[in-house]
Amino acid sequence: MKILLSAIYPYVYLLLFVTIPFEDYVRALPNILLGILVIVFPFIVKKDDFKKIDQSLILILLFFFGYLLVNAALSGTLGEDFSIIKKVLIAVGLVLLYIPVNDFNKIKKAIIFSSVAAIIFSVVNIVILTNTLNDFHFGDSPMIIEALLVDRLYLGMLSVLSILVSYSLMRPKFHPKNRYYLANMIINILFLFLIGTKIALLLLVFLLLLRQLYGTKKRVRIPILVLFIAILGTLFYVGFTHKDDKEPSILTSLVTNTMTWELRSETWECGWKTAKKEGVNLTGIGFYNTKDRLVSCYENIIDSEKKQDFTNKRYNTHNQFLDFYVSTGLIGFLLFSILITALFIKKRKKYFPIALLLSLVAYCMVENVFHRQIGAYYIGFILIVLVSNKMVAQNNTINEG
Template sequence: MRLLKNILPHTPMLNVKNKEDNLFQILFWNCLCIAFFLLSFGTNIPTPFFILAIVFGFGNILRSRNFRISENKILLFLPLYFIIMGVSLGYTDNIGVGVKLLERSLSFLFFPIIFLYTKENSLMIKRLFIFLLIGLLVSFLVNLVIASYNSISIIDGVLSIDTSINGGYSFLDSFSHGGSYFISGEFSKLLHPSYVSVYILVVLVYFIKNKLEKRLQILVFIFLLSYLFLLASRSAFMILVVISIFLIFNAKNVRKKYIMVGCFIFGLLLLSSNPRISHFYSRLKGLSTMDHYKYATSEQARLLTWNASIKLIKSAPIIGYGVGDANDVLINKFKDLDYVYNYKKQYNSHNQFLQTFLQTGVIGFSILIVPFIYLAIRLRKNYGFLILLILFFSLMFESMLSRFNGIVFYAIMLSLLFKKFFFNNKIL
């Protein structure tokens, strides 16, 4: 509660005192803040507020009557990406699947256009991240309650209506027997850990640059790293290592650099103690000597998925297989290659760049990658570059743009990264 009291006074709702603001713009930002707060709770809960934000955003455009695009025209690559996905429906058989993906991807069409005409300042952007932070805190508490309940409810490894205390375990023993509920996907019942991990990393980077009160900032960092530890996302840990190394090399103050190196080593030792991370290499071993893939580990299955995706890309490199057929073609390829585990799990590419290549070929892939290249050049000396790294590397390890929560977050974050606010803030 003290954390919330210290944060909330710094997050006043926008009002109409600023003559440059109008009601539509105020409602747009407020709906966006509420949606960011709810983002960690699943897909359906924040969706109505994102829809309202789109409505008010276009209302702001119509009210301002300023239809000239003076800067950041490259932002239109995101709507163009949506259009290319729509065109691919012309050569896909599974129209229903393709249409559903397009419906989830409408954020790529709407939000970039809205942000071209919407004014922002440091307060508005900070409010977005603070609401996302508070949402992460509440979702953490909810997940903690669920994990604790499931842990206590275990008897001999099986969920039961009776508690494990009644079954003979002590209170502490019940957590020991149900410890798996406090790690990885079992701890994140509201939303897939990969998406929550991206939110955590982005918030972490933002508040490295935009400092809170000192004690509060320490508490926030401890909370975010603890949440990340329990989610046990291997890709998130890899991204965190890359960010840490980048910050160390860019630190201008020698004393600060030594402190960061010490924190990095300590953090690396702590994160490597995570059981899901410590077994990562051992679970990869033996792939080259396997004569069947019925019992492949999740790590091995990911490599097999990438291999199957690349084989398919070579057969249709220009336009791909369409947004409706890409997953079906990949699953059939698993069957042809006897990747039994992958076939049973019905995996997608687990890499958005490969997924896009399968859906729309080199055309869609090029349109997806251009904004990243442009922003990398523009932001290379700004802290926004670290957020860009998080977005880019997370796309390499998951098909993040297959679900609404990933699509809307990427559409908004990439749009914000084009704003002058990020260009004018140095890393350290």
């Protein structure tokens, strides 16, 4: 029986990652698969399996989650805040449930398959819309956002993960499979342009520049990096320079004239006001109470239609670091920051894990990733890579120097 469970377990784990983008359509399935993994885990895990993960890193991660749980219990906000804490538990749980899985490359391929499936689903919906609507605009359009499988930001996150995974699976020398990974990278990049997710595209540019610091031929790579930075710096300087106060620059218009910029600028401002009003709070006010304070701040918005939208939807801070600071206090913020720092120190010499870590930080800067179950799943995948001692089989990755 144990042999059978050990054989089935990895495939259930893989299926979980494949179904994540389709949670709105098969909402119960990921939870069922997660429940199966939890039940089977103690029957198949072996002592040697725990060598796959870095003990110090997993302890920091568990300590951070433990603090969230205990702090909420002592503050009397556990009942209200458990829905958020539960999502942090999903990310931590995915790391622990990974322990009996031997082939991490299969999990990577599950990410690739799920991104392709999500793209196909979204593109089909977009094609249907273009054929039924006369006035259709690509990019930052409510119609295209409505056609997507899940929120644009999380589709962008999935595509970034899929691109990085494909790159990590490519062999250093010619191999027939490389063409498939390259094709997947191209498809995902084109899709990011199609849906107009600027966060993902800017992140990819930064990760491309970061890649020049890794690997061999640094005498060539570093001058290329410096040249790219100089060109980008010049473009940004020229782009953000105003001809006059009445005529904003092209880049300023590009940044501010988006559907999400106005939302985030408002939530960030209210988040900072809430943080300043609370002062230095060691244990925070709780996730639910933080939303209440934000809603009170939104009441001061002059535009009545905008005020009603913000208060009805109870928008969160859209910054995970700020959310942890206000909701769990200085202690929670520091523990999360210590975790990020420890992960960077441990993995700084390898491009793939550092690229994933920076992706995590980037999305935490613009989104409360632990407020959505899909966000918790993808953060869990990133954490698996970061806390693993041995991510992939020997001689099956690119030479990252």
